[in-house]
Amino acid sequence: MYPSINLEKDKKLAEIFGIILGDGNLSKNGNTITIKLNIIKEPRYVNYVMALSREIFKKNPNIQNLPNNQAIQLRINSKELVRKLVLLGLQKGDKVKNQVGVPEWIKINRDFCKGCLKGLLDTDGSIFPVISEKTIKMNFKNNSKPLVNDFKYMCEILDIRVSKIIEGITDSFRDKKFKFYKVHIGAKDQVAKFLYLVKPMKWEYRWRNINIIFKQKGLSIEDAFKYKLEKELRYFPQKLIENLRINSKDFF
The missing domain is CATH 3.10.28.10 (Homing endonucleases)
Structure with a gap:
């Protein structure tokens, strides 16, 4: 059994969905959430996303430096969290091949739309x-x-x-x-x-x-x-x- 993770549908969750749809990924094997960000050009935003991730997912992201010396990856390893995100409408694997879109629960709520648009525009x-x-x-x-x-x-x-x-x-x-x-x-x-x-x-x-x-x-x-x-x-x-x-x- 995996530890229980509760994700409440709200504006902040919609924002993190926008961030993941923009610059993130759910690994194909269902183990990991990654978000790729530019630490040189947007250090304040990196800190913002880390804090938002901790608040929503109740986990501290690991930071992985990438070879080009500008980008980093925030990584959260949790099969249960990935499973919950998939149940809420995200897809595992290659976002381009999957031609991903925004889950319906976000699109039917004006406040959730604002949150998701924020995450998408920022990424x-x-x-x-x-x-x-x-x-x-x-x-x-x-x-x-x-x-x-x-x-x-x-x-x-x-x-x-x-x-x-x-x-x-x-x-x-x-x-x-x-x-x-x-x-x-x-x-x-x-x-x-x-x-x-x-x-x-x-x-x-x-x-x-x-x-x-x-x-x-x-x-x-x-x-x-x-x-x-x-x-x-x-x-x-x-x-x-x-x-x-x-x-x-x-x-x-």
């Missing part, structure tokens, strides 16, 4: 400034089409407009090429809505650097969310900027 998404357009844009890219479809679907559940899915081919990796799928969020108010509702850690860690980039061009991060012919910010851009003012004394 396989990007938030970046486009100075020439005085804006900030986002994308999500993955080699599993169902997962990108589900990202788009969950955004739409939150009334966030997302582009059509774009397909392409990745650069060669070990003499193999893979098809990728990608969606964009580009409208100023839609980017602000995603950032305000989902609250990805990637935004928490990077908005200050993005603000510096705008300031170097004589702009501010507020300009990134303001429409050219409108004097006032729309609802979600205003809420996002207000949140930064309240929680970040160094914003202005």
Whole structure:
């Protein structure tokens, strides 16, 4: 008998599902959960995921350094935990071959969608400034089409407009090429809505650097969310900027 592990369906579990679907894996033999992260570029996020894993799984992840000196793997060895995650909708083995997607219990709940979107964006998404357009844009890219479809679907559940899915081919990796799928969020108010509702850690860690980039061009991060012919910010851009003012004394 394995020791009992209780996993409650909630927003935090949905987030760790997003993290595993993005940068994690359940081993084919059912023994191990791994999550691959960049310790050089995102050390704070590594600590965040370790703490979240301990909170949810009640286990301390082991840290394995990978050969490229930037990535690490968080590893949790537990057949019972893998079994529970599979029962909740994750799949063992190669995520690309399996063309994984988001479990239904997440997609039918708005709060769970927010948690899962947070995990997905923080692992396989990007938030970046486009100075020439005085804006900030986002994308999500993955080699599993169902997962990108589900990202788009969950955004739409939150009334966030997302582009059509774009397909392409990745650069060669070990003499193999893979098809990728990608969606964009580009409208100023839609980017602000995603950032305000989902609250990805990637935004928490990077908005200050993005603000510096705008300031170097004589702009501010507020300009990134303001429409050219409108004097006032729309609802979600205003809420996002207000949140930064309240929680970040160094914003202005």
